[in-house]
Amino acid sequence: MSLKVAIVCLLVVSTVSAGVLPLATTTFVRTPSLDSAIVRSERLGGNFAYSTVEGHAYAAVSPVVHSVATPVAVSYAAHPVVLPHAAVAAPLVHTNVLF
16 A cells, blocks of 8 residues: 555646646846946146946847657668679580581
Protein backbone atom coordinates (compact mmCIF):
# COMPACT_ATOMS: atom_id res chain seq x y z
CA MET A 1 0.00 0.00 0.00
CA SER A 2 2.81 2.45 0.78
CA LEU A 3 4.39 1.92 -2.65
CA LYS A 4 1.14 2.96 -4.33
CA VAL A 5 0.97 6.06 -2.15
CA ALA A 6 4.57 6.95 -3.02
CA ILE A 7 3.90 6.51 -6.74
CA VAL A 8 0.78 8.69 -6.55
CA CYS A 9 2.70 11.37 -4.64
CA LEU A 10 5.51 11.34 -7.20
CA LEU A 11 3.00 11.62 -10.05
CA VAL A 12 1.28 14.57 -8.37
CA VAL A 13 4.59 16.34 -7.74
CA SER A 14 5.77 15.74 -11.31
CA THR A 15 2.55 17.05 -12.87
CA VAL A 16 2.54 20.11 -10.63
CA SER A 17 6.18 20.95 -11.32
CA ALA A 18 5.78 20.37 -15.06
CA GLY A 19 3.16 23.09 -15.33
CA VAL A 20 5.10 25.76 -13.45
CA LEU A 21 6.82 28.21 -15.78
CA PRO A 22 8.30 31.53 -14.76
CA LEU A 23 6.17 34.37 -16.03
CA ALA A 24 7.61 36.02 -19.09
CA THR A 25 7.40 39.66 -18.13
CA THR A 26 8.97 42.72 -19.65
CA THR A 27 12.05 43.90 -17.80
CA PHE A 28 14.00 47.13 -18.09
CA VAL A 29 17.73 46.90 -18.61
CA ARG A 30 20.35 49.61 -18.67
CA THR A 31 21.77 50.40 -22.14
CA PRO A 32 24.90 52.55 -21.79
CA SER A 33 25.36 52.74 -25.56
CA LEU A 34 22.23 54.92 -25.77
CA ASP A 35 23.15 57.31 -22.93
CA SER A 36 23.32 61.03 -23.55
CA ALA A 37 25.27 63.76 -21.79
CA ILE A 38 25.45 67.53 -22.02
CA VAL A 39 28.57 69.31 -20.80
CA ARG A 40 28.27 73.04 -20.32
CA SER A 41 31.16 75.33 -19.56
CA GLU A 42 30.94 78.91 -18.35
CA ARG A 43 33.43 81.45 -17.25
CA LEU A 44 32.49 83.00 -13.95
CA GLY A 45 34.87 85.79 -13.07
CA GLY A 46 38.30 84.38 -13.84
CA ASN A 47 37.34 80.77 -13.16
CA PHE A 48 35.86 78.12 -15.40
CA ALA A 49 32.71 76.37 -14.27
CA TYR A 50 31.53 73.11 -15.80
CA SER A 51 28.17 71.46 -15.41
CA THR A 52 27.07 68.12 -16.77
CA VAL A 53 23.65 66.68 -17.30
CA GLU A 54 23.50 62.95 -17.96
CA GLY A 55 20.60 61.01 -19.35
CA HIS A 56 20.63 57.30 -18.62
CA ALA A 57 18.96 55.11 -21.19
CA TYR A 58 16.90 52.04 -20.44
CA ALA A 59 15.42 49.52 -22.85
CA ALA A 60 12.46 47.23 -22.35
CA VAL A 61 13.26 43.60 -23.03
CA SER A 62 10.48 41.06 -23.30
CA PRO A 63 11.51 37.42 -23.73
CA VAL A 64 10.16 35.38 -26.61
CA VAL A 65 8.70 32.15 -25.33
CA HIS A 66 7.91 29.47 -27.87
CA SER A 67 8.31 25.77 -28.23
CA VAL A 68 11.38 24.54 -30.03
CA ALA A 69 10.97 21.73 -32.52
CA THR A 70 12.88 18.73 -31.31
CA PRO A 71 14.54 16.53 -33.88
CA VAL A 72 13.02 13.11 -34.42
CA ALA A 73 15.24 10.07 -34.56
CA VAL A 74 15.66 8.62 -38.03
CA SER A 75 16.59 5.04 -38.70
CA TYR A 76 18.51 4.02 -41.75
CA ALA A 77 18.59 0.57 -43.34
CA ALA A 78 21.77 -0.45 -45.10
CA HIS A 79 21.07 -2.05 -48.45
CA PRO A 80 23.54 -4.45 -50.01
CA VAL A 81 25.84 -2.88 -52.53
CA VAL A 82 25.02 -3.90 -56.08
CA LEU A 83 28.13 -4.16 -58.19
CA PRO A 84 27.92 -4.11 -61.95
CA HIS A 85 28.52 -7.49 -63.55
CA ALA A 86 31.82 -7.86 -65.31
CA ALA A 87 31.31 -8.67 -68.96
CA VAL A 88 33.44 -11.60 -69.99
CA ALA A 89 34.09 -12.11 -73.68
CA ALA A 90 33.17 -15.45 -75.13
CA PRO A 91 36.09 -17.63 -76.16
CA LEU A 92 37.18 -17.31 -79.74
CA VAL A 93 36.13 -20.18 -81.91
CA HIS A 94 38.85 -21.19 -84.32
CA THR A 95 37.68 -22.92 -87.37
CA ASN A 96 40.28 -24.22 -89.64
CA VAL A 97 38.80 -23.47 -92.95
CA LEU A 98 41.19 -24.00 -95.77
CA PHE A 99 40.48 -22.59 -99.15
